[in-house]
Amino acid sequence: MLNVIQSDVVIIGAGGAGLRAAIEIASENKDLEIALLSKVYPMRSHTVAAEGGAAGVAKDEDSLDNHFNDTVSGGDWLCDQDAVEYFVEQAPKELTQMEHWGCPWSRTEEGNVAVRPFGGMKVERTWYAADKTGFHMLHTLFQTSLKYPSIKRYDEYYSTELITHNGQCCGVTALDMRTGQIRFFRAKSVIIATGGAGRVFPFTTNGAIKTGDGMAMAFRAGVPLKDMEFIQYHPTGLPGTGILITEGSRGEGGILVNKNDYRYLQDYNLGPADPWPRKKAMELGPRDRLSQAFWHEQKKGNTIETPFGDAVHLDLRHLGEQKINERLPMVRELAMSYMSVDPVHQPIPVRPVVHYTMGGIDTDINAGTSLGGLYAAGECACVSINGANRLGSNSLTELLVFGRQAGRNAAEFASQENASFDEKMLLEKAQAAADKVMNLFQHKGNETIPNIRNEMNQIMEDGAGIYRSEKSLELAVQKMSELKIRFADIELSDKSNVYNTDLIQALELGSMIDVARAMAVSALNRRESRGSHQRTDFEERNDKDFLRHTLATYAGDDNPSIDYKNVVITKSQPAERVYGGESK
């Protein structure tokens, strides 16, 4: 019989958002029992890899309105403005809270927290801990969480399916990777905080664990995925490995040049090149524009050939060794180790790389979803503060602000929840979920995981990359739907119960296929260009038809169905995005 673990709130994912949610519940509702599930130990979560910093108004000459306006125009007006207002207002408080918890923020000489500029930002407001901000935030949150005995961790538990009844989420089934045993985590409310899905693509900054599991789980349980066509390419990844070189390196004054040593961004409405550095211009333009400029430079033959594909040069040499060591130590180490380039003496070859999923589980400003008792926060969710293009350093803050929000509201839901459920029936549903995993485990078939995964990666890169078209997307949709059928015919080689990573990879691949289909179908139906979603056949933004969020709803083997909902506009009417010399 299935083993049942009772708690008040289950949190799936123990990265930044999940830990922030857990701490909020534990510190404010001491009698609630929390089960914190994660497929990896918390400090392995991908929050760890964020480098540059976290945005929150800090300087006197800055304002919440500035942060709001930068975010909304950066997102090409697809952000929900009520959520952005809440976000910018909470941001400095959450970052201050992190400081009280010990986060080693870099400091000014006066002993205050230092801030640096990031792309698309009018006044510098990125709090940073050298260039290891995500690492320090994750470890600070993890270590702080150890204070609270009511947070019971289930490390290396892979969650497989939400158990729902009558529009309410009642828990989740999860596989204990150490023993192969599946357990039913029965809870009054559930928070999903599982991060992004960059691994759908072949070339990504995302770690191996970023397979969209939480998105897929909510999707299959009937919650729509919102704005999945918006995938951010970070302009500066190392060729070959895709290792991230932080935007902070441009915030500190780094420049991008093509094979002629020319700062090509001035040809893409981001100039003039000098004076430099200055905000919202050139290398401090938004990520979508910079990645798109690379694509055009490549078409023009202006990029630099490397054994790992074309690149441009990120030049930091003029910053000098001392500043590089102090502000960008990890960038130097990464470039030296993985590219054999010392940025003190040589420019770093870089190219755009899949980095972030703006879309995700459709949540409201309370981090709630269409299922009662189900909440989501962080990259897996779409609330939406990021719109069509996330501004660098908003996501680390987002996981604090909305992680806390999810924690608070899930706690409140759990405290008030007194509906009685037919527990036997819930257990049967959980057993059925466990049986599905068992069937996958025992299935005989002709397909292998690496083959299907490689094909998926290629389909998505070819069909849904930086620039897309009706033709490329139709092909991607069709091939992904064939791949979904073929996936049902995989056979596992590993028959062990203990740390069966063959089985885990199969489950992850299943998640990625569902998420990839939502991305491709959503992109096909958005016949305009906005932010990170650029169509060669519809080059203009079309507010009349598409100032709306895409909602993709799961339909099993069929393509997801597509619907739309209005964007919340409070005080900023859609306008042209202006960067470079004319920006204010």
Added chain:
Amino acid sequence: MNSQTSTSSPNIGKIRTLDIEILRYDPDKDQQPYFQTYQVPCQEEWVILDAINYIKDNLDRTLSYRWSCHMAVCGSCGMMVNGEPLLSCHAFVRDMPDKVKIEPLENFPIARDLIVEMDGFMDKLSSVKPYINAAEDRTIEDGTYKQSPEELKDFQQYTQCINCMLCYSACPQVALNESFVGPAALALAHRYNLDNRDIGRSAREDVVASNDGIWECSFVGACSEVCPKHVDPAAAIQQTKIAATTDYFKRFLMPWKSNNKHTKSKDDNSRQSSTKGGNDETGKR
């Protein structure tokens, strides 16, 4: 040691086939661990993790190991590479001989193949209370603490630990006494002790200065040598020993001092006493 700062120009695209010998163990079916060898056509710019991923995808689906970030920050992929504890994502093929032997991290029980049991390590981390024990009840409205770049520098290197456990694998004392709190956890305790926002040193001392704490360290320094993030746990432990010894003698010389629950190793005059985080164990050593 490994080539953390190697800048030798890579033979990009060059393929070299390595004989990679990996320790295998599946408790579901194996009486004892054994070695299995794979021939892997490696690109010269690869890391060992790439070679292991090649095996997993092309040669043997049953091989189990942990990894995620591939950029030496998540701390998942530590293993013994030719007898040396390394992050496999930071162990470069260009530095490897033609035969490479890979084993799970030493001084940990093997769960399966290259995956070790981490329960003990996780317990040790939390045992040192690695979180701010605040000097004051500071609210969000009070804003951030003042902390000068120099005060940050005091503890900054000890914040760099990624919990990869290489130091536990290298430590001869961990090998002798599995209860030894160990380098990473003791360095983490030291990190918070040195932080000017924290007054929790005495609360940590009953673990840090216990028989399984700092006094178990024989100052071989292997922990600091293998650390991929240049943390110096050996120095942290030595500094903690000095501070704890001072406390011990202060107890005889100035008994009233040892009753101050918030004594810090550094000058602490600016701090007001707090109602939080008191620990009755203080001074019992």
